[in-house]
Amino acid sequence: MNCQQVEKLIHAHHDGELDIAATVQVDEHLAGCPRCAALLRSLSSLSAVLRDDALRFQAPPDLRQRIRAAAAQATPAESEPAARQPWSRHSGWAIAAAIVIAGLILALQIPRHRADDRMIAEITSSHVRSLMANHLMDVASTDQHTVKPWFVGKLDFAPPVKDLRAEGFPLVGGRLDFVDGRPAAALVYGRQKHVINLFVWPSNSPQGPEPRVAESNGYHLVRWANSEMQFWAVSDLNEKELLEFVKLWTES
């Protein structure tokens, strides 16, 4: 791919809308083209600015009330032009309308967390797949100085690699994975018989450094971010030990 082609696709790439083949091609180009890489960075910083909650207009609190009231009144009359309905039918409509509106309002609050849920599901299934398909590692090494260079040329970023053997979480290897529509580094750590996958990719979310915990299908997930990267640790370890791992990792 040349710069012109990449410029056409870079927005879709940034939005995670490209298919895997195109993503890989664009990434290959980005790795060798500082100009296009800068373009992508500028898109990330633009998105970061736009994701500021201050830009989002909040509905005034009384609007919700007003719509609820209007819904309870207006719907039966409008949708039933034959106005000679028995009274009970009308109040039935009003109740149904109120229920639907309440449901609608509730449903609309869920999608704000949908992206989160999607990521949790995606990370969990990546983790499970890595254990199932006998594809836990592309590079098996307990040496961070072997694992880190292995990623060079395979990713458009250099993931930080740390070994926590002394703390009881030995590094066992690394792997290329694909998360959130882009290539990511997966670092594999052991803890007795348990496996921890730590997914790392460049940050494009305003997620803070505070670790946040989630659970999915019996797996625990902890995610955090710094100014450059975002991190998702996932394991069947209990929450306490996984948090300990995260703490050691961020502090070492």
Add this chain to the structure above:
Amino acid sequence: MDAAYNLSRWLLGNDQDAQDVTQEALLRALKFFSGFRGGDPKAWLLTIVRRSAWTFLRRNRHHEESVEYDDELHGSADVSANPENALLRAGDIETVRSAIESLPPALREALVLRELEGCSYKEIADISGVPIGTVMSRISRARRQLQTVLSAPPEKGDAA
């Protein structure tokens, strides 16, 4: 509900109209709830909000914003923003806000849905009733235009 208000507020440019349109759209959504064919309720509602907002604009303003954006007409007169300078002024939220407001409505709509509401291209295509390719080009044009505006030297306004 916040998403509905946010979109209409961005499309209409003022609070009162946005409230009216949000109310109208939600009531309409309720009335036609039987027409909901499953899928993402948010995208479905935003489709109705968007249609209400455009109808409102067409009814109340007879020129400027009511003209549907012609993607062919507004070709890619791309004033390539210098990414290094981009966003120097972006720290100021009001600057960003007015930069978004300066975008043509169709570009603003695509950008708000993508960046503020986190919709996918497919969802935006459904909401706006245009092909995904058009969504892609609107979003890239909106971003380029924003970057250009935000990286331009600050105007001193009337006082200068």
